[in-house]
Amino acid sequence: MQMERHGFQAEVSRLLDIVAHSLYSDKSVFLRELISNASDACDKLRYLALTEPGLLKDDPDFKVNITIDKAGKKLTIADNGIGMNRDDLINNLGTIARSGSAKFMEELAAHKSTGGTEDQKNLSLIGQFGVGFYAAFMVADKVEVLSRKAGEDAAWLWTSDGKGEFTLAPAEKAGRGTDIVLHLRDDASDYLDAGRLASIVAKYSDHIQLPIHVTGDGEDRKVNQAAALWTRSKSDVSEEQYRDFYRHVAHAFDDPWATLHFKAEGKIEYTGLLFIPSTKPFDLFNPDRKQALKLYVKRVFITDHCEEVLPHWLRFVKGLVDSEDLPLNISREMLQQNPILTKIRAGLVKRVLGELAKKAENDAAAYGEFWNNFGAVLKEGIYEDAEQREPLLKLARFRSTKGDGLVSLADYVGRMKEGQNAIYYISGDSLEAVSKSAQLEGYRAKGVEVLLLTDPIDEFWIPSVEKFEGKEFKSVTRGGADLDQVKADADAKPEEKKPAAEGIDNLIALMKLSLKDAVKDVRLSSRLTDSAVCLVAEEGDMDMRLARLLKQHRQLDATLPRVLEINGSHPLIAALSKAVSNGGKNDAVTDASWLLLDQAKLQEGEPLNDPASFGQRLATMLQKAF
Structure with a gap:
């Protein structure tokens, strides 16, 4: 059969060069990555063999062998796991950073421009994109992968020099599993030393649950403990061991932000070793992202995608759960209906939320720092999980008009002004945009704190919650601002309330007539102090940002008319009011009305219905001014 030649599916030459020469300072990480992949392959086959024991045949004992060939300058990492066929090799090894190579490049640029050590930035980046296999090219100028899938007779040889292409050809292999052969570079000859390899395995992979052997220098020796870390007492596990296990189980390179190691005893017994990452994965909000907590039964791997172990809003949690009560031969379908899992899930959620509350x-x-990384995901829980809503609301943190720090809802309620009966908030696409919103002017003048919300999920959880400690949530972008009821602090400077311009009622009537159905109403504002106009949603209408989000996702066709509020004491409004009272030309006032409406839309980030007319009116006004 003729050899096949394929091109990698990514910006290959540049990407592999980055992986091989720029991302890692400690080249020995390549061995950890390849061993972790081998361990995963064995775990997957161990699970399949529960229902298809014939897959193990005459080779039931899983292992990883690292073989040194000094004469040939080759290092082989071999496992007897599930193996890969032709399609698996193309999909798994032929598609680099399959979550998006362009995104990979963007993240690389972002990491290079931010703080932290190079090791922290680069290792975190690799962990996010799952390109650890390609770290082999740091030490090898050619990599061969010989693999035979369990239950199949055919074997395949994948070969690449890491410069843009790989070849795939039929091959011969005596048993199942994968052999990765690294043709080492001249500057990587130290990885042909058995003692050096043993120390690397002891550092990074001592906790792997299958024996790892190093064969070379005339001996074959096991170099790891091969003990399940989570079965040990917490006092017997060091922080470094927890860190290395987290990196193995999560395929990550950062340090865990929090580690939860516990054993639940009673009617249901299970052990949990959970980790909360310190960095946010780039695909955290990818709809295809699955729960990554591993499930074991009596130390036998079952699955790493059990959606019932933790709710989707805790999808950032890594680690494993080992149950003593689930049947060993339980199927994935049965897992979804098993009542024991429901109780385990409740226990895990309680422990994670309890740890977050302590922190x-x-x-x-x-x-x-945690909230900045994962707060938006916890807000999904506020929306989706009514049972956990109360503890999640207590954990929630927000930016506000009081300063740069984060505030809790309890903090906010505790410093509400006398006469204030609501928790005020404003939502938008960015912190900078909402903090400069015209709707905040009156609240700032009164010293009323406003929460600044920038996550899309904010538009959904607030309507489902409605109140916190008896105080309702109220958007400052809605009509009916009740600022007159709020009393200023005793030591505050008395508020100077400027009267509305004379003839303002006539101006409002003419603006309503000019704008017609483009607005729902035109009215005087009690919230504006500096700006001339702003748009607000009528009470009971859909919030403006929610409408904008729905329209972007094509779930809302028409643009909803809004209320245009005007600042009766603003010099421009006063001038227009005076012009109307003096019998000024209606056409000029009409043009000014449309310009003010467009100005209000631009302030809110809303698109203009007729940009051409806006430009013409603006040009006419400027011409008259000079």
Whole structure:
């Protein structure tokens, strides 16, 4: 059969060059990555063999062998796991950073421009994109992958020099599994030393649950403990061991932000070793992202995609759960209906939220870092999970008009003004945009704190919650601002309320007539102090940002008319009011009305219905001004 030649599906030459020469300072990481992949392959076959024991045949004991060939300058990492066929090799090894190579490049640029050590930035980046296999090209100028899938007779040889192409050809292999042969570079000869390899395995992969052997220098020896880390007592596990296990189980390179190691005893017994990452994965909000907590039964791997172990809004949690009560031969379909899993899920959620509550109370700065990474995901829980809504609301943190720090809802309620009966918020696409919104002017003048919300999920959880400690949530972009009821602080400077311009009623009537159905109403504003106009949603109408989000996703066709509020004491409004009272030309006032409406839309980030007319009116006004 003729050899096949394929091109990698990515910006290959540049990407592989980055992986091989720029991302890692510690080249020995390549061995950890290849061993982790081998371990995963064995775990997958162990699970399949529960229902298809024939897959193991005459080779039931899983293992990883690292073989040194000094004469040939080759290093082989071999496993007897599930193996790969032709399609698997193309899909798994022929598609680099399959979550998106362009995104990979963007993240690389972002990491290079931010703080932190090079090791932290680069290793975190690799962990996000699952390109650890290609770290082999740091030490090898050619990589061969010989693999035979369990239950199949055909074997395939994948070969690449890491410069843009790979070849695939039929091959011969005695048993199942995968052999990765690294043809080492001249500067990587130290990886042909058995003692050096043993120390690397002991550092990175001591916890792997299958024996790892190094064969070379005339001996064959096991170089790891091959013990399940989670079965040990917490006092017997070091922070470094927890870190290395987290990196193995999560395929990550950062340090865990929090580690939860526990054993639940009673009617249901299970062990949990859970980790909360310290960095946010780039695909956290990808709809295809699955729950990554591994499920074991009596230390036998079952699955790493059990959606019932944790709710989707805790999808950032990594680690594993090992149950003593689930049947060993349970199928994936049965898992979804098993009542024991429901109880395990409730216990895990309680422990994770309890750990977060302790962190929030004892280390606000560290909790702030966590919230910046994963707060938007927890807000999904507020929306989706009514049972956990109360503890999640207590964990929630927000930016506000009070300063740069994060505030809790309890903090907000505790410093509400006398006469204030609602928790005020404003939502938008960015912190910079909402903090400069004209709707905030009156609230700032009164010293009323407003929460600044920038996550899309904010538009959904707030309507489902409605109240916190008896205080309703109220958007400052809705009509009916009740600022007159709020009393200023005793030591505050008395508020100077400027009267509306004379003839303002006539101006409002003419603006309503000019704008017609383009607005729902035109009225005087009690919230504006500096700006001339702003748009607000009528009470009971859909919030403006929610409407904008739905329209972007084509779930809303028409643009909803809004209320145009005007600042009766603003010099421009006063001038227009005076012009109307003096019998000024209606055409000029009409043009000014449309310009003010368009100005209000631009302030809100809304698209203009007729940009051409806006430009013409603006040009006419400027011409008259000079």
